Amino acid sequence: MVERKEFTYSDLEQWLDQHRVTEIECLVPDLTGVARGKILPREKFTEDRGMRLPEVVVAMGVTGEFPEEGPYYDVITPTDRDMHLRPDPATVRIVPWATDPTAQVIHDCFDRDGRMIPFAPRSVLRRVCELFQYEGMEPVVAPELEFYLVARNTDPDMPLKPPIGRSGRAETSRQAYSIDAVNEFDPLFEDVYDYCEKMELSVDTLIHEIGAGQMEINFFHGHPMALADEVFFFKRTVREAAMRHDMFATFMAKPIAGEPGSAMHIHQSMLRKDTGQNLFSNPDGSASREFYWYIGGLQKYVPAAMALFAPYVNSYRRLARFTAAPINIQWGTDNRTVGIRSPVAPPAARRVENRVVGADANPYVALAATLACGYLGIKNRIEPTPECKGDAYLGDYALPRSLGEALEKLRAETALAEVLGESFITVYTEVKETEFAEFMKVISPWEREHLLLHV
Template structure:
């Protein structure tokens, strides 16, 4: 399973592609726990040498690096900080369209010298889950929808974000869900975004304006989970670069603005029989199959434990609030956007469930892996979902999802099922990274505390 350039399938193809495109530099990269691209930039000649001799290396500890750049101590990491090998996936090679110098980027698998996967690398975690599906003769199909905000440049992090100025010379203040003219206010940015995506073979589909000021959503075409995760990983970087070209920030924070809705990464998912090509979520009469209902039941039961992977930051939980259009529950229903697990109206071949819980700040590899893992557990154990929610799920007073990062981390730590599927070493390192990030967050005094506590308590 690979992505992107279908004509580049081997190392020889890759070398030819680099020469044909007169590439002078190559960015080799992997995703860390936060979804940040980590790697090296090499002259093409040195990259080709490292490719053939497997000398492209990084320390294993990059997967124990926090979003603040600190490194953790973990029982699942070696004290000697050994190197791992970056094995480029040839089909992921793409041009980097925002550079003047001909530059390529390529996503790598993190492996040991003997070729075995580094179990704590996020891309390998997704591969581990997909291997379970493959053993059952199942092929998952996913399609994410990623929301994000545009913001005026913010040099001082203590200062609240503001929407950028559009082509009409005003900052956007009104909420313009699905507004065509509202999107066109930032047309120069999105023209570059589309050009950049086309140059990289990123299969983005629909662009819509969301309900927040300068908030938009991009939909991806459905496809292989690893391919789609690669594309989502690259898209975030691409969108930030397109916006920066116009002096604007693009942010995938789950809740960057006070008083505005948060940003999600909804994941549509279905399962196809490898042998027949049939959608296993729909009967021939167009009804929900038992397997589909078990998949939903798996999401219902295990999403609270997977929450730390799909809502990975302290900021993530500012989005999971009643009346802000984000789910607070694991209810399911047909054509019901108030539930966490929505079944859209669709033809039999497109029967799917939309997991509306993940935030836009998630690591695409880990969010897709976690969602598929929950569904897998439900299917192999024949779980039965709750009764379908017919009404407004927000009227339920009980939060079924954790409301704070520490609660989510504790849930993951206690989940033997997810540890088994995702890998014990991965879960150990991931928890250590997130607990360390939370400790760093606890050292920061917020503006709210200074405003309301400084002279009043």
């Protein structure tokens, strides 16, 4: 189990000395999961033990833009004030691909009065974890992250293609769980595992998924913040390793037409804080009331949280019938057609898997949102619908079909806003509306192909 390291600032300094670090990458995950921040000399980092950045740095869209007016500025001050950033000593990692000894440290965001910036992604996840702790519960999560390896692409107008492997050929057929297909990229994955070992990332199983060049990495279960940090670091690591092998790694939800999309399935369970036992199982091994209430919460609130699980226009291309991605929030045991799956497991490991989340989701936001849905289920004792024992793809769509629809649902759900923070919901939805407006300025090849001479 991945635990949060109990690192102090003194421990951090000793770690930096031990690794003879000369530079520090001071990182802050923004709303999209992009690493923002500064690179400081070791002496400057030790002297200041923190830095300042404008608060809009963690409140921008994927294009780097932010709203020009509206409710956004009820939360973000138009004076562009600073955040005060504090390093989280538990997150220190070496940068294994750097030429000089370099460390990377994730920072938390505070205002000048020492209060956490409520719309920063790590703040939102911390807020949700504290709600569980107050109720005597300890959430445990384990992400499964899918991604594609694609040939280097420098022209955004050109479709992505599978990369060339050791054989000199690109994949042209489905290679689900093929060992030989993974071995095509042995040199790349040797670097990935080497980097992960040096960074002490708790990656587990690597498999080839259904799509051409599509891979999946599983993480060991543990504390939500620790796992969100690991996913954040892993994405940086894989992208860097791929570029060093003349290819790209992408976590787009649907990068290649005709191929399955990429998900971030999140396994989640709950421990009793006093005993450490699984809250989802009764002493006799049967499923507890909390297990069913948690599922009920996911069923009730996941549709409203979809803008957090599927944050881009591209995300909704993945969520289509018979494409290995869910279209509704039915639940079932050992059933991969549903949105909420309960894997077969012994009572101590009973858990719920949210299969709705895309690989493009910010790990901090996605973990906070799925835990918030389950939290509301337990608090409000929400009963789930009857278990789906057949093919859930034969049912109706029960999730938003577009980013615009998802944003409307998120704005309307006050219960989620109370758990995640109203200021976060305001900033997030306003930023996503700005992104959506930018997308709508672009005319796609489909429109030119089918509308140019036919309408």
